[in-house]
Amino acid sequence: MTAPGGRPILRAFFVHFLTASGAVFAMLAMLEASQKDWSMMFLWLVVAFFVDGIDGPLARHYKVWDNAPRYDGVLMDLIIDYLTYVFIPAYALFSSDLLPGWTGWCAIIVITYTSALYFADTRMKTTDYSFSGFPGCWNMVVLVLFAIEPNFWVSLAIVVILAALMFLPVKFVHPVRTARWRWLTLPMAVAWTFFAGWAAWVEFHPESWAHWGLIVTSLYLVGAGALQQLIWREVL
Template sequence: MSPQIKALSVHLLTATGAVFAMLAMLAAVEEKWSLMFLWLVVAFVVDGIDGPLARRYHVKHYAAEFDGVLLDLIIDYLTYVFIPAFALFKSGLMDGWTGWFAIIIITFASAMYFADTRMKTKDNSFSGFPGCWNMVVLVIFALEPNFWVSLSLVAALAVAMFLPLRFIHPVRTERWRLVSLPMALAWTFFAAWAAWVDFHPESWAHWGLVVTSVYLLLVGFVQQIFPDRTTELDAP
């Protein structure tokens, strides 16, 4: 197989995320939330593997006619932002004005963040919360906290998108990757399991979601507070 075909195949793999987004949206319209999240988890897995494959097969050189970054951002907005926001609003977990607030602030703030050229740091982490609303909303579905808790969480993370706070990329952030990557894989497993059992309140997967979510949310802050003195990082 030629390098060009291998590189193009990576773009085609990335584009399947749009198909999974449509399947998730169809499930969401019918309020089949577990099925929706299962499709979003599949899209999440594709998003996790297409980046390393793109770098391995040098898509910027061998398939330069397609912009892989733009393609990835389009699909990420659908699967990370748009569909989860719709689900949070339509499910009734945030009723009345709180639902309207959530859907407006999530979609608006994320559109601005995804267009921000400063979102990446020199160590391949994110500057500001990277708009992973699919993960946030899935945890809300699993735990069903008081809507004031959900409202506070959404508001805080929306503000955090534009603050100089560091959030890791579990694949690309090298520091502590031996822990971060297994944590991300574990989160994916717990998310799929929680959706598979229709978010049963007694599912042990919920505890796994809490532990892995707290780690992925806070580890970037810890790295920021205790920087690696051997590596030159950009200023926070």
């Protein structure tokens, strides 16, 4: 039997192992992307997104920085996030027909380059644990683009605008850590995850009701932080 004093350590290591599973889901998503099975790719990315959403609260609850300091959970999380949030979605955007020719090249260069800079930014978090600038959630953006299939000029404009917003003093809420409006933001993030999984499951069928859910929840998650800044006149 494990001594009572060893349980916090085991639980902390379990959280690290849970975080590391995101690398496996990233590989499974990449294998599906290589076969251009976009629905399965996004399903694995949604699973990785779900894991990323719960490992942080678990890490804080079980104090992994004290009970399992051998592994740097923050570094591990950033590595996996770059794969699942940036690299694989950018590849999918390039390999699909959403951005043809030079527009696809432009998108993947902009996405991967700006995201690498942003993920290394020591000031990406605000005092209320929101994000300063667009947090590089390209997995969410690209999934919505696959669902609604806008004109390629619209898709390219969305990519360029969001990339620019990475470096502007605009707040984006963290669904779990931003306390203000969390009663609404967290359910919105959960709903987005559900709609994303359903849209991918039905292979982005154009008549799927999940697409409307994706649009509504995405607009809230993108704009809630800026709206808070506007109402309370906050400066990052």
